[in-house]
Amino acid sequence: MMAASHKFRFxxxxxxxxxxxxxxxxxxGGRVGRERAGPEVVDVPADGPSCLVVGQDGKPRCVRPADxxxxxxxxxxxxxxxxxxxxxxxxxxxxxxxxGQPAPLVALVGDRDQVQLxxxxxxxxxxxxxxxxxxxxxxxVGRTCPVCRxxxxxxxxxxxxxxxxxxxxxxxxxxxxxxxxxxxxxxCRGAKVLLKSQYTSLPEDLVHE
Ligand SMILES: [Zn+2]
Ligand SMILES: [Zn+2]
Numbered sequence: 749m750m751a752a753s754h755k756f757r758f759x760x761x762x763x764x765x766x767x768x769x770x771x772x773x774x775x776x777g778g779r780v781g782r783e784r785a786g787p788e789v790v791d792v793p794a795d796g797p798s799c800l801v802v803g804q805d806g807k808p809r810c811v812r813p814a815d816x817x818x819x820x821x822x823x824x825x826x827x828x829x830x831x832x833x834x835x836x837x838x839x840x841x842x843x844x845x846x847x848g849q850p851a852p853l854v855a856l857v858g859d860r861d862q863v864q865l866x867x868x869x870x871x872x873x874x875x876x877x878x879x880x881x882x883x884x885x886x887x888x889v890g891r892t893c894p895v896c897r898x899x900x901x902x903x904x905x906x907x908x909x910x911x912x913x914x915x916x917x918x919x920x921x922x923x924x925x926x927x928x929x930x931x932x933x934x935x936c937r938g939a940k941v942l943l944k945s946q947y948t949s950l951p952e953d954l955v956h957e
Contacts, residue, residue: 753880753910754832756792756825758863758871759951760808787950790871792834797824800865808865821865826856827911831938832875833858860949872951877942880908881918888915894934895926911939918943 790808792798799816800823802808813822819840826835836844836855843850845864846857857863861873884891884906891900894914900906906915907927914935917924926934933939942948 753908754875754877754948755794756823756832756834757874757876757947758790758792758808759874759947760788760790761862761870761872761951763868763870787947792823792825794825797822799823800863800871802866802869808869808871821863828856831858832911834873836863872949874950875948876945877910877948878945879910879943881905881943884915891915893917893924893926895930896924898924907941907943909933909935909939910942912936916941 790800790810792810797813798810799813799820800808801811801816801820810823813820819842821839821842821844822835822837824835826833833856836846836851836857838844838851838853838855843853844855845851846855847862848864851863857873859874863871863873865871882905884900884902884904888900888906888908889902891914892898893900893906893916895916898917900915900917904915904917904924905919907918908915912933912935914933916927916930916934918927919925927941927943930941933941940948
């Protein structure tokens with residue numbers, strides 16, 4: 749399997765403006781302080797389960813289950829259909845809220861879902877994509893581009909679908925530029941073609957500031 753090109757992250761939203769390091773505290777000039785800082789995020793490890801904990805400093809983070817209290821909710825990235833999702837497991841009677849509702853013991857959450865970790869802490873689920881673009885790997889040479897149906901040669905430059913691994917030409921203007929003419933992968937039909945490093949979603953107020 750190729751290395752995943754998407755990574756789950758939580759974007760942190762603090763409901764209590766007086767919390768230490770509050771991201772929404774207005775800075776001088778009446779502008780909102782987080783504008784320059786970018787979103788406050790937690791990376792979800794891609795390899796195996798981890799636990800969501802809130803540290804002494806009030807910052808949530810993911811740690812290995814062995815290092816977490818027994819009631820810390822568990823998260824693990826999985827691929828369900830064409831979508832990457834997170835399995836979220838509530839433990840020891842501490843039920844996490846998802847999108848304002850108590851979550852089932854085992855919940856699947858994905859892009860744009862909101863996980864409420866404590867009274868004043870909401871985590872927006874998002875993924876960060878880093879596209880795989882470059883010469884095809886040995887495995888990709890000889891495969892057929894799902895857009896133009898010609899064979900991928902070692903001299904090609906390709907974009908690799910983050911979901912199904914299909915290589916598509918990305919050779920620039922005047923050459924085979926298949927990945928640029930489709931918005932979704934022509935092979936798995938559903939996975940967006942994402943040519944830039946980007947968040948698949950961000951909470952509205954962070955995007956439009
Ligand atoms: Zn092509
Ligand atoms: Zn695909």
